Amino acid sequence: MRQVDSKTRARTARALYGGARMSAQRVLIAESVLVMPGAFTAEDLHRTVADRSTHIGLATVYRALGAMLSAGTVVAVGERDGSALLAYCNRNDHHHHLVCTACGSVLGIECPLEEAVLQAAEDAGHLVTSHEITLYGLCADCRTRDRDA
Amino acid sequence: MRQVDSKTRARTARALYGGARMSAQRVLIAESVLVMPGAFTAEDLHRTVADRSTHIGLATVYRALGAMLSAGTVVAVGERDGSALLAYCNRNDHHHHLVCTACGSVLGIECPLEEAVLQAAEDAGHLVTSHEITLYGLCADCRTRDRDA
């Protein structure tokens, strides 16, 4: 891995929090988020952070995640066993996510709610203010692996 | 309300559980589910049951709801303040739900995931095994009320 100085690391990390004050812990947490292969739980992230460095409190991880959720750089993409599933997301257009149930990889997908559907709701008198769509399935890699096994 | 004998009540209730053994509590819980005006939490249902009869344990309500979820007569339609939102649903075709954030009423909607969207995922190598769609908004009544207020 290319050597980067701490200023660069802080700058990269700061982008995930939306300009908040930066601490060594937040830098590590941000870097761990970028390292996660796909969707993750708070616990997953905490474990990854622990693997990469000294211990950081779970509460700190939750607070950092809260900041990233507010900043919109991390989004909720569903849930697994009662824990929220999160993912790093650098898209800022309206879209949804396809989560691989085998490896957790996340793929952004275009919003499949066409004008027609929303119009139909509208015609029935309903005003749709928000919606959640999550697709679960197998990504290309896991599908291949599954077939070969 | 029309008088119905206990056998009829038991039969009606049994339909919600998918043929399980019937108790007085489960009959009351089933009837309460049918009385709920729309989406409800376990707590909501527990309160409604309590209003209609003697006390029934919250655990019993949760276990009854579990049975109905397994039977598919009650479905999860989202969440509110950290509690699961449930609703009675007698449709057995594939569809989704629009939940009114004001009054909790639930409206079934056709699945807006067209063949094209699923095919696009397929073309990318992904196998979509399940999906969740929930629309939040205002139903016709609440929309009118809102406008008049």
Added chain:
DNA sequence: GTATGTGCAAACCTTTTGCACCAAC
């Protein structure tokens, strides 16, 4: 008579919060 449901309370688990301390700006 046996398998299943009930009630109660305790356990569980994820997430949040209070507080004293520390560090970034």
Added chain:
DNA sequence: GTTGGTGCAAAAGGTTTGCACATAC
């Protein structure tokens, strides 16, 4: 120096479970 982040532990809140007892079939 002030504002905001951290650690720890405790609390919160929804949901599940163990166990003794009751009851539908």
